Amino acid sequence: MRNFEEQLKMLVKSTEEILPLDEFKTKLKRAIDKNRSLVIKYGVDPTSPDLHIGHAVPLRKLRQFQDLGHKVILLIGDFTARVGDPSQKSATRPQLSEKEVALNAKTYTKQAFKILDEKSTIIDYNSRWFSKMNFEEVLELTANFTVARLLERDDFYKRYQKNIPIGLHEFLYPVMQGYDSVMLESDVELGGTDQKFNMLAGRNLQKIYGQEPQAVFTLPILEGIDGVQKMSKSLGNHISLTDEPKDMFGKTMSISDELMIKYFRLATVLPEEEIEAIEKGLRDKSLHPAEIKRRLAREIVSQYYDNKIAQAAEKEFDTVFKKKSLPSDLLEVKLATDLFTNGQIWIVRLIKHAGFAKTNGEAKRLVEQGGVRLNNKVIESADVDVTIDNGDILQVGKRRFAKFVCF
RNA sequence: GGGGGAGUACCCGAGUGGCCAAAGGGGGCAGACUGUAAAUCUGCUGGCGAUGCCUACGGAGGUUCGAAUCCUCCCUUCCCCA
Numbered sequence: 119m120r121n122f123e124e125q126l127k128m129l130v131k132s133t134e135e136i137l138p139l140d141e142f143k144t145k146l147k148r149a150i151d152k153n154r155s156l157v158i159k160y161g162v163d164p165t166s167p168d169l170h171i172g173h174a175v176p177l178r179k180l181r182q183f184q185d186l187g188h189k190v191i192l193l194i195g196d197f198t199a200r201v202g203d204p205s206q207k208s209a210t211r212p213q214l215s216e217k218e219v220a221l222n223a224k225t226y227t228k229q230a231f232k233i234l235d236e237k238s239t240i241i242d243y244n245s246r247w248f249s250k251m252n253f254e255e256v257l258e259l260t261a262n263f264t265v266a267r268l269l270e271r272d273d274f275y276k277r278y279q280k281n282i283p284i285g286l287h288e289f290l291y292p293v294m295q296g297y298d299s300v301m302l303e304s305d306v307e308l309g310g311t312d313q314k315f316n317m318l319a320g321r322n323l324q325k326i327y328g329q330e331p332q333a334v335f336t337l338p339i340l341e342g343i344d345g346v347q348k349m350s351k352s353l354g355n356h357i358s359l360t361d362e363p364k365d366m367f368g369k370t371m372s373i374s375d376e377l378m379i380k381y382f383r384l385a386t387v388l389p390e391e392e393i394e395a396i397e398k399g400l401r402d403k404s405l406h407p408a409e410i411k412r413r414l415a416r417e418i419v420s421q422y423y424d425n426k427i428a429q430a431a432e433k434e435f436d437t438v439f440k441k442k443s444l445p446s447d448l449l450e451v452k453l454a455t456d457l458f459t460n461g462q463i464w465i466v467r468l469i470k471h472a473g474f475a476k477t478n479g480e481a482k483r484l485v486e487q488g489g490v491r492l493n494n495k496v497i498e499s500a501d502v503d504v505t506i507d508n509g510d511i512l513q514v515g516k517r518r519f520a521k522f523v524c525f
Numbered sequence: 526g527g528g529g530g531a532g533u534a535c536c537c538g539a540g541u542g543g544c545c546a547a548a549g550g551g552g553g554c555a556g557a558c559u560g561u562a563a564a565u566c567u568g569c570u571g572g573c574g575a576u577g578c579c580u581a582c583g584g585a586g587g588u589u590c591g592a593a594u595c596c597u598c599c600c601u602u603c604c605c606c607a
Binding site: 278280282283343344345346353354368369370371372373374375376377378406407408409411412415435438439440464466467477478479480483484486487488489490500501514515516517 | 551553554555556559560561564568569571572573574603
């Protein structure tokens with residue numbers, strides 16, 4: 119195990135806040151002195167089964183703790199998921215069924231182990247205690263909080279101000295998350311900055327239950343590729359851990375120049391000194407932004423796949439977007455003969471069949487805007503019928519291609 | 526229990542009898558440009574093989590030649606009083 123100074127330096131890096139830092143130092147020092155490990159709690163809400171590189175930020179921090187010999191508990195909020203975390207939400211979330219939650223939890227852990235060390239990760243479920251709790255115990259627990267206290271929380275406050283409903287059960291979310299800490303007797307809890315309130319609730323409750331309160335690590339939230347909102351699947355601005363290399367690369371290339379440095383810090387493992395050098399290079403224009411973004415995209419892809427695959431993804435990107443030629447793996451679309459009349463098919467119908475438009479109107483618009491090519495020739499009018507041979511290629515926009523297979 | 530507001534497209538939000546498939550913004554999509562799926566600029570953004578028809582302003586009825594808009598009841602929600 120590394121010494122105190124080394125550990126501290128590593129752990130503090132790229133966190134937003136450590137609350138309170140002094141307490142954490144004391145805990146860490148004591149653990150090292152007594153040759154014990156700290157219990158690190160990380161709660162996950164198994165609502166969306168798809169992890170993205172934003173989730174990777176806390177996961178990597180957990181991995182650091184693991185590598186330093188601390189004990190990481192991945193707490194699946196299977197019970198709380200059925201409430202729905204109101205954090206950053208402007209409206210009540212739909213509640214999930216038991217079955218959905220179980221399935222999500224499974225895919226979640228599978229992806230999380232791309233980053234975490236599976237052998238030394240403890241997985242627990244908060245239904246273990248909540249499903250057995252009776253109403254009397256609930257009352258006892260909730261009596262530790264006041265409405266005013268809960269309303270201090272920004273999300274609740276905003277909703278309240280804007281006359282948006284707050285469900286009574288949502289009020290219970292921070293209480294429950296706090297109680298998780300009591301049950302796990304965690305020394306440290308980490309989460310995104312949006313989790314600050316919930317994690318602090320854990321400190322309160324631990325004190326009340328006679329435990330030493332946990333230290334709280336808040337980690338920065340990664341913006342989505344739109345650069346505005348936090349990365350989330352439901353907003354469609356995410357880079358998923360399971361994305362194909364070429365999509366991972368391409369999506370990274372679509373972030374704005376301003377966002378690059380933040381992505382370097384939060385989504386790659388490059389050392390801080392190197393990132394600072396890049397930052398400087400961009401500022402004095404000795405480095406070209408397009409080159410840097412490619413570097414970023416390569417770094418991200420090789421992290422979840424490997425170097426070679428990252429290079430291939432980059433090459434593919436050039437093929438499609440620089441040379442404007444065809445991607446190597448085309449989506450194959452089967453065309454049955456009964457789709458044709460007199461050997462021809464209406465272009466709008468063809469686009470719909472390839473899955474590039476949901477409605478005729480949408481397909482027509484694409485054609486009218488000059489976004490549709492058949493064998494690299496722009497289709498001028500939505501009113502035409504076309505003949506299709508085996509291997510003909512339909513392109514919609516810059517990056518959607520289909521190769522037809524007739525039978 | 527009493528009183529007063531609010532509910533509009535994917536989201537925010539304007540519209541208070543016809544000119545409304547509904548301003549504006551965001552998002553999304555497409556085009557141009559380029560250094561990339563950056564930035565910027567431009568266009569499109571309910572459905573239907575379509576100079577028309579259908580569906581749509583919380584829901585159900587009603588008034589009217591005509592309703593997002595007026596009336597009645599209901600639902601949801603917020604505020605004030607109790």
